[in-house]
Amino acid sequence: RKEVEQDPGPFNVPEGATVAFNCTYSNSASQSFFWYRQDCRKEPKLLMSVYSSGNEDGRFTAQLNRASQYISLLIRDSKLSDSATYLCVVNPPGSSASKIIFGSGTRLSIRP
């Protein structure tokens, strides 16, 4: 089993729809979690952190389920500009950026 797994997609949804995707991780002792966004042929950029209590930023909600070892990202009222690849990032015990593990990404395409 990969340490961090994501459904590669693509998820193809109409503008205005709600879309959600998950990311599973194998190390139950992992300490922190993040979502990055990567536009086509661009660098990954931090989208949001994922806290145990959940985290909401506008139309984006990130949640953590420790019991089932997954994090999720929900996008409401999706916009064309949300089209991108979303990378799940897991930080195993040790809290060092050198140890973080990136998922392969979930590709999201919003259609008009």
Added chain:
Amino acid sequence: NAGVTQTPKFQVLKTGQSMTLQCAQDMNHNSMYWYRQDPGMGLRLIYYSASEGTTDKGEVPNGYNVSRLNKREFSLRLESAAPSQTSVYFCASSPHGHPVPLFGEGSRLTVL
């Protein structure tokens, strides 16, 4: 603008040629990283430098060398390029103890 700057943005090499990817950050970050990104593989850490004067191997160090020239600069060298090193290379940096790297724009390398 403040951030991580990589050069060159694009490079084509022949098998066996050598080259150096340059990276500089102006955010006074202690830690710097080199990743490669391949389709379906996610971001994989090649080398990192936790602080000036130190470097450590990441997940895929074979075929690469690095130099942390000073706090700002971290270079990646391919001594004898191979087609398997065709990839997009990202330099990143983060403050000490902060597990969320900030990425440069990437360098696309093709080895023929």
